[in-house]
Amino acid sequence: MDRGLIIRGVRRCSFGRFALWMVPWALLLIVGCYAAFLCLYEGLHHTNMDNRFAFGLWIFLDLTVIALGAGAFFTGFLLYVMKRKELQAVINSAVVIGFICYSGAVAVLAVDVGQPLRAWFTFWHPNTHSMLTEVTFCISVYLTVLAIEYLPVILKNRKLRQVPSFLVFEFQLHKLMYVLAGVGTFLSFFHQGSLGGLYGVLHARPFVFREGFAIWPSTFFLFILSAAAVGPSFILLTTWLVSKVTRKELVKPAVFRSLAHVSGVLLIVYVLFKSIDTLIWINGTSPGLGFAAYDYYAWKPFGTWILFTEIIVLGLVPALLLLNEKRLPSRGWLILAAMLASSGVALNRFVLTIQTLALPTLPFDQFLSYWPSWQETATFLAVVAYGVLVYSFSFRYLTLFPQEKELSRI
Amino acid sequence: MTKETVKTRPARYGMVIDLDRCNGCGACMIACAVENNVPACPEGVTDRTGITWMRVQKLSNGQSFPDSRTAFIPVMCQQCGDKTPCVSVCPQQAVEVDEASGIVDQMPQRCLGCRYCMVACPYHARYFNWWDPAWPNGMERTLNPDVAPRMRGVVEKCNFCHGRYQEARAKAAVDGAAERAVEYTTACAEACPTGAITFGDLDDPGSEVAQLAKSENAFRLLEKLGTGPKVHYISKRAWVRAAAGSSLAAETREVRHG
Numbered sequence: 253m254d255r256g257l258i259i260r261g262v263r264r265c266s267f268g269r270f271a272l273w274m275v276p277w278a279l280l281l282i283v284g285c286y287a288a289f290l291c292l293y294e295g296l297h298h299t300n301m302d303n304r305f306a307f308g309l310w311i312f313l314d315l316t317v318i319a320l321g322a323g324a325f326f327t328g329f330l331l332y333v334m335k336r337k338e339l340q341a342v343i344n345s346a347v348v349i350g351f352i353c354y355s356g357a358v359a360v361l362a363v364d365v366g367q368p369l370r371a372w373f374t375f376w377h378p379n380t381h382s383m384l385t386e387v388t389f390c391i392s393v394y395l396t397v398l399a400i401e402y403l404p405v406i407l408k409n410r411k412l413r414q415v416p417s418f419l420v421f422e423f424q425l426h427k428l429m430y431v432l433a434g435v436g437t438f439l440s441f442f443h444q445g446s447l448g449g450l451y452g453v454l455h456a457r458p459f460v461f462r463e464g465f466a467i468w469p470s471t472f473f474l475f476i477l478s479a480a481a482v483g484p485s486f487i488l489l490t491t492w493l494v495s496k497v498t499r500k501e502l503v504k505p506a507v508f509r510s511l512a513h514v515s516g517v518l519l520i521v522y523v524l525f526k527s528i529d530t531l532i533w534i535n536g537t538s539p540g541l542g543f544a545a546y547d548y549y550a551w552k553p554f555g556t557w558i559l560f561t562e563i564i565v566l567g568l569v570p571a572l573l574l575l576n577e578k579r580l581p582s583r584g585w586l587i588l589a590a591m592l593a594s595s596g597v598a599l600n601r602f603v604l605t606i607q608t609l610a611l612p613t614l615p616f617d618q619f620l621s622y623w624p625s626w627q628e629t630a631t632f633l634a635v636v637a638y639g640v641l642v643y644s645f646s647f648r649y650l651t652l653f654p655q656e657k658e659l660s661r662i
Numbered sequence: 663m664t665k666e667t668v669k670t671r672p673a674r675y676g677m678v679i680d681l682d683r684c685n686g687c688g689a690c691m692i693a694c695a696v697e698n699n700v701p702a703c704p705e706g707v708t709d710r711t712g713i714t715w716m717r718v719q720k721l722s723n724g725q726s727f728p729d730s731r732t733a734f735i736p737v738m739c740q741q742c743g744d745k746t747p748c749v750s751v752c753p754q755q756a757v758e759v760d761e762a763s764g765i766v767d768q769m770p771q772r773c774l775g776c777r778y779c780m781v782a783c784p785y786h787a788r789y790f791n792w793w794d795p796a797w798p799n800g801m802e803r804t805l806n807p808d809v810a811p812r813m814r815g816v817v818e819k820c821n822f823c824h825g826r827y828q829e830a831r832a833k834a835a836v837d838g839a840a841e842r843a844v845e846y847t848t849a850c851a852e853a854c855p856t857g858a859i860t861f862g863d864l865d866d867p868g869s870e871v872a873q874l875a876k877s878e879n880a881f882r883l884l885e886k887l888g889t890g891p892k893v894h895y896i897s898k899r900a901w902v903r904a905a906a907g908s909s910l911a912a913e914t915r916e917v918r919h920g
Binding site: 295296297301302303304305306307364365366367370371373374376377378379381382383384385388450453454455456457458541542608609613614615616617620 | 704706708710711719720721722735737745747750751752753754755756772773774775776777778780781782783784785786788789790791792793794813814815816817883884886887888889905906907
C-alpha cells in the first residue's frame with residue numbers, strides 16, 4: 253500500500269523508518285493538543301499572559317510564521333507573474349509550507365482568543381477601521397486560496413491520478429493557478445501589511461506608533477517588505493533542511509542562487525526603509541508624543557543592542573551575503589545568511605509584540621517581564637509538530653520537488 | 663396619538679479625583695466591585711491577572727527617609743474623549759462611545775477576547791476574564807440585578823456605573839426631564855470616605871465637576887497623547903503632579919530628576 257503511493261522514480265525510506273520519524277512529532281502534537289484543550293476548556297489562566305501582557309508567545313510566533321510563510325505567495329508571484337521559471341522547482345514545497353504556516357497560525361489564534369466561537373462576529377459586525385478586521389478577512393480568504401493551491405499537489409499523487417475525474421479536476425485547477433497566485437499576492441500584501449498596521453496605528457503606545465501614508469502607518473509597508481524579503485530565504489532554508497534530513501539533492505544550485513538573490517535585493521531595500529523609519533521615529537514621531545526614544549532603551553535587557561541586532565546583524569549582514577551569493581565560498585554561507593534573515597524578521601515581531609508590552613507608558617507603572625507557561629509553549633510546539641507531520645507526509649507521497657527525480661539519476 | 667419620546671440632553675460625564683484627599687483606603691475599589699458584579703478572586707490570581715475596574719496605585723517622590731513622600735492615585739478607564747484608542751482597534755465593534763453620555767462602553771456579549779484593545783490602552787485599564795466568574799456559596803445573593811456579570815474570555819472595564827446610568831436615565835424619562843442631563847453618581851464617588859471623587863457632567867458649566875476640572879492644579883494622565891481623558895486629577899503638591907506625569911506641570915522634569 254505504502255509503496256504504491258510513493259511517486260515513481262524517487263527513493264524513499266522504508267515505512268518502518270518513516271513511522272519511527274513520525275512518532276516523536278505525533279507525541280508532541282498530542283501533548284500540545286492537551287495543553288490547547290486546557291486553555292479552551294478551563295480558560296486562558298493556563299497561560300502566563302496577564303492584563304498588561306495581553307499578547308504573548310502565541311501572537312509573537314503567529315506573526316513570525318506568517319511572515320516566514322510569505323514564501324508561498326512571493327514564490328508564486330515570482331513564478332507565475334514575474335515568470336521566474338526556475339522557481340517551479342520549489343513552488344510545491346512553498347505552497348505546503350505556506351499552508352502549514354497559515355493554518356497553524358489560525359489554529360493557535362483560535363486558542364488564543366477568549367471566545368473562539370465568536371470568530372464569525374468579525375464578519376457579521378466588522379469594524380472597518382480596525383486593522384484586525386482586515387487581517388481576519390484576508391487570512392481567512394488566503395488560507396482558502398492556499399488550500400486550493402495545495403489541492404493539485406495532492407491530486408498529482410500516483411494513486412489519486414488513477415481516478416480520471418481527479419485528473420480532470422487537477423488539470424482545470426492548474427489553469428487557475430495564475431489567477432490564484434495573483435489573488436494570493438494581493439491578499440498577502442494586504443494582510444502582511446495589516447499585521448504591521450496592528451501596531452503602527454496604536455497612537456497611544458508611542459513605542460510602536462508610526463506615521464505613514466494615508467490611513468497606513470509605515471509599519472504596514474515595512475511588514476510587506478520584510479515578509480517578501482524573508483519568505484524566499486525561508487524557502488531556501490527549508491529546502492536545504494529537507495535535503496539534509498533526507499540526504500538527497502532536491503533542487504539545482506541555480507534555484508538556491510535565485511532565491512538568495514531575490515531575498516537579498518528585497519532585504520537591502522527593507523533595511524534602508526527600516527533605518528529611515530527608525531530615524532523619523534526617534535527624531536520626530538516619539539518626541540512629538542512627549543516620549544524621548546532613548547528612554548525606551550533604558551529598560552534592561554532591551555537596550556539599544558536590540559535595535560542594532562535587528563537592523564545590522566540580522567538585516568544588513570544577511571542582505572549583503574545574499575546579494576553576493578555568487579562570490580560566497582560555500583553554500584553554508586548562503587544558509588547562514590538565510591538563517592540570519594529569518595531570525596531578523598522574528599526579532600522584529602518580538603520587539604513589536606513583547607518589548608511594547610513590557611515597557612511602561614504611565615510614569616508610575618513598572619517595567620514587566622513575561623515568560624510563557626508550559627501550556628503556551630506546548631500549544632505552539634504542537635503547531636511545529638503538525639507542520640513536520642504534514643510536510644513529511646507530503647514529501648513522502650507527493651511531488652514537492654520536481655527536479656528530485658532528475659537529480660537522483662545523476 | 664402617540665406620546666413624543668422624551669429626549670434628555672446629551673452629557674459628557676467625567677470625574678475629578680483629588681489626590682490630596684485620597685488616603686489609599688481602597689473603599690472605591692470595593693464599592694466598584696460590588697456594584698458591577700466583579701467576581702471574587704479565584705485561586706491562583708495575581709495582581710496582574712485579577713479584575714479591578716478601579717485600582718489604587720502608589721505614587722512616590724523617589725526620595726529616601728526622611729524626605730520620602732507617598733500619595734495614592736485611583737486609576738480606572740479614563741473614558742477617552744478624542745481618538746479613543748480602544749474603539750478603533752476592536753475588530754467587531756464591541757467598544758463604542760455613547761453619544762448621549764460620552765461613556766466608552768464595552769459590550770461583553772460581542773467581545774471576541776482578542777485583547778487588542780488592552781494592548782491599545784496606555785492606561786492598562788482593561789481587564790480580561792482569565793477565569794470563569796464564580797461567587798462563593800451564598801455570595802451570589804449579593805449580585806447587583808442591574809448589572810450583567812461577564813463570562814470567561816471577554817474584556818471588561820469601568821463604564822462609569824452603566825447600570826446606575828440606565829436607571830437614572832429611565833427615571834429622567836419618566837419624570838419628563840427633557841432639558842436636563844441624566845443626574846447620577848458612581849459607586850466609587852459615593853463610597854469614598856474623604857470625598858476625593860467628584861462625578862458629574864463636564865459640559866454643565868455650573869456643575870462641581872466642571873469647576874474642579876478647570877482648577878489650575880488639575881491634570882489628566884498622559885494628556886500629551888491627545889486621547890482627551892474625561893477623568894481629571896487634582897493635587898496642590900507639585901511632586902504628586904510630577905509623579906503622575908502631569909504635562910501641565912512645567913516642574914515635571916525638575917522634580918523627577920531632582
